[in-house]
Amino acid sequence: MAELPSPRLAVAMAVALALLVLLAADAAVPVKNPLLNICMDAKHHKHKPGPEGKLHDQCSPWKDNACCTANTSSEAHKDQSNLYNFNWNHCGVMPPKCKRHFIQDTCLYECSPNLGPWIDQVDSSWRRERILHVPLCKEDCEEWWKDCKDALTCKENWHKGWNWATGTNRCPWGSMCRPFSEVFPRPKDLCEKIWSNSYKYSPEHRGSGRCIQMWFDPAQGNPNVAVARYYAWEKTCSPAQGEKAAPERDQAARALPWSALALLPLALVLLPEVAGGCGIPRMGVPVAAL
Numbered sequence: 001m002a003e004l005p006s007p008r009l010a011v012a013m014a015v016a017l018a019l020l021v022l023l024a025a026d027a028a029v030p031v032k033n034p035l036l037n038i039c040m041d042a043k044h045h046k047h048k049p050g051p052e053g054k055l056h057d058q059c060s061p062w063k064d065n066a067c068c069t070a071n072t073s074s075e076a077h078k079d080q081s082n083l084y085n086f087n088w089n090h091c092g093v094m095p096p097k098c099k100r101h102f103i104q105d106t107c108l109y110e111c112s113p114n115l116g117p118w119i120d121q122v123d124s125s126w127r128r129e130r131i132l133h134v135p136l137c138k139e140d141c142e143e144w145w146k147d148c149k150d151a152l153t154c155k156e157n158w159h160k161g162w163n164w165a166t167g168t169n170r171c172p173w174g175s176m177c178r179p180f181s182e183v184f185p186r187p188k189d190l191c192e193k194i195w196s197n198s199y200k201y202s203p204e205h206r207g208s209g210r211c212i213q214m215w216f217d218p219a220q221g222n223p224n225v226a227v228a229r230y231y232a233w234e235k236t237c238s239p240a241q242g243e244k245a246a247p248e249r250d251q252a253a254r255a256l257p258w259s260a261l262a263l264l265p266l267a268l269v270l271l272p273e274v275a276g277g278c279g280i281p282r283m284g285v286p287v288a289a290l
């Protein structure tokens with residue numbers, strides 16, 4: 001005659017069943033990575049991204065989902081905009097072919113909801129967050145440099161060190177206006193140094209899904225959505241997990257005590273975005289652990 005399970009086993013089975021039910025419910029909810037589809041907490045950004053009926057000229061590619069308002073997008077195209085009172089013409093008039101890259105840079109900064117993986121906290125009087133090391137596509141950086149190489153400037157880092165005495169930025173005493181090609185010898189120097197490492201020069205090409213595009217054709221959708229998703233995944237998962245070679249990882253798994261493995265389902269329930277973002281098979285692992 002078959003015996004009834006012992007009370008301890010019965011409790012264990014009930015707990016296991018409850019966990020399975022919780023996991024099943026959890027798996028039905030789409031995973032949301034907190035680094036995706038967000039606006040930074042800075043001077044002009046909207047609280048949350050959303051559609052804008054119309055965005056001005058070069059900012060219009062972002063109109064379906066933007067962190068900027070129509071007003072900000074218009075201001076981004078002005079020489080002396082009320083956004084930052086920043087003067088592009090501090091060494092004579094900036095040629096239009098060069099200026100359009102600065103306008104595009106402003107549109108990306110103000111409007112993009114895909115910079116989440118590179119948002120960094122700052123202690124500044126005028127913003128709480130900035131972007132750091134956004135991997136700018138090789139071509140975007142090189143074209144920016146090529147179209148600006150003959151324009152003039154007196155500074156390498158445009159974030160700091162200006163003379164603001166008149167309310168707009170002017171060259172500090174003792175600085176000289178020189179061609180961009182002298183101040184920024186390579187495209188990488190321009191893209192990385194001008195905004196104190198907001199950008200990182202990426203060796204990846206436009207369309208690779210591995211670098212952020214300042215310029216894109218909205219007819220094919222916003223290519224930066226997929227780029228943000230890729231890097232958000234990388235950053236959410238522990239670096240050790242992403243970078244370790246497979247044999248090492250297997251060894252680490254074997255070294256895990258079974259008691260820790262038994263807690264895995266609970267961890268998966270409590271940390272859905274981590275588990276989901278890192279591609280752990282949600283139902284497979286817990287079932288094996290039970």
Ligand SMILES: *[C@@H]1O[C@H](CO)[C@@H](O)[C@H](O)[C@H]1NC(C)=O
Pocket residue numbers: 071072074075082
């Ligand atoms: C944007 O809004 C500011 C403040 O309300 C206003 O002064 C400015 O003229 C507006 N700019 C545009 C282009 O509408």
